[in-house]
Amino acid sequence: MKFSINRGELQAALTGAARVAAGSKTNLLACAKLEAGDGLSVEAADGDRSLRVEAAALVEQGGAALVPARRLLEIVNSLPDEAVEVAASAGSASVRCGNSSFRVPALNPSDFPGFPEVEAEQTLEVPGVVFAEMAKTAVPFAAKSVDDAEIPVLAGVLVERDGDVLRMVATDSYRLCRCEFPIGEGAPFSLVFPSGFMAEAASDCCGDVSIASSGRQVRVSSGGTVMTSRLIDGKYPKWRSMMPETVASSAVFRREDVLGALRMCAAGSGGKSPVTFVYDGAVSTWSSDGEDGSAVSHAACECDGSGRVKCSIRMLESAVKACDSDEVTIGLNGPMKPIIVTGGMCRNIVMPMRD
Structure with missing residues (x-):
């Protein structure tokens, strides 16, 4: 097997293969299979996942080689942005680029598992x-x-x-x-x-x-x-x-205002304490009290009622961050019912904690 390829193309193909092979516990599956034909095909597998990447290459001699995926990627990462020549014969493979050359061991490619066939149901x-x-x-x-x-x-x-x-x-x-x-x-x-x-x-x-x-x-x-x-x-x-479609009351916030209030509560209480938030009218209050300190913050909102709930700062923050919109709506059906966070294409829930 012998082919030439753009360094960036080879690097991109090997990056995914090395990631898949990284979880393998055998030398065989820690390898990437390189097969040169009309172009280059790179395959990797770990027993649960398989990956195949096709890349354009100038093939001088067709064939296949099985080489350590991580080792080959490290070599390619070290090369200048020039054409790379890869050749393989029984037991070894070589890599050349500019004035540099490398040799790595190669296993028998016929021992590598075949790529899974998935019949589309x-x-x-x-x-x-x-x-x-x-x-x-x-x-x-x-x-x-x-x-x-x-x-x-x-x-x-x-x-x-x-x-x-x-x-x-x-x-x-x-x-x-x-x-x-x-x-x-x-x-x-x-x-x-x-x-x-x-x-x-x-x-x-x-x-x-x-x-x-x-x-x-x-x-x-x-x-x-x-x-x-x-x-x-x-x-x-x-x-x-698990996800109610209606709420007893809700409040609309600027997304960044909620995230800001949560960050201040986390900073003031050491980050491990829950947050309690209350809304009624045009202003909400966010508070957190822990062994390392406490914090109180306020955020403007538009409410259609009143509400109070306590929950994990980290979990509520993740639900708000997931919303791809400038505004988020937080809805409540009671202090121990799921908290509904809506914004953009997302509708998320967070389970509350006892107040």
Whole structure:
């Protein structure tokens, strides 16, 4: 195998491959498979996820090589922005660029697992910008991992197409995010993405996103990148029953005013104490009292009633930050009912604490 490629193209292809291979516990899966044909194909896998990136390259001799992914990326990162020549034979691969040359060990590419085939039982086409923005909003609300979650499926993000609306829902059982965006009529779609995989797919998308699922696997394609992942076992909770559509009272704030009040409460009380906020009329009061100190702040608002509730500063802050709008509405149905935070494409809830 022998090919030449732009250094930036090779770096981009190897970055995702090295990320996938980083979690591997075997030398085989810690490698990236480079295959030269019409261009260059780079593959990586960790047992649950697989990645394939296509890149333009000038191929002098077709073939394949299996090389340490992280080591090769480190080499490419150190190179000047010039053409890179990669060649491989049995047992080793070489990299040349300018006046520099490197040699790395290579394993037998035929030992590498084949790229998963996903027969599309349901499909979804999404503009890449929409997918990336919604994923960025929803993923932080999911449980960090299957092992950390009391209910493993909460380490996923529910993706639905409902008529002409694309919806993403994520919850860690203490807070919940629902974001929606109109994408036009299409076939119904429902799938729970592993949250880490969704974050990677969103960061790698470079154009419109095509999603397909079959059985226990999902495939995401965008530009020259294809990613697959195993799905999480379990059925997603009935989230609609957790999110009230009406409120007894609400207050409208400038988003930055709420975030400012929360920052002052965190700073004054040491950041670990909850915040209590009260609204009635045109002004709200935000207070936090902890062992390390206390804080009181005020923020202007427009109310249609009065309300009082206590909750985690960090969780309420995350719900407000997720709203992609200059104004947010905070609605209450009582001191121990879910707090509803609405703004832009998001409707989020945060569970309160006893006052």
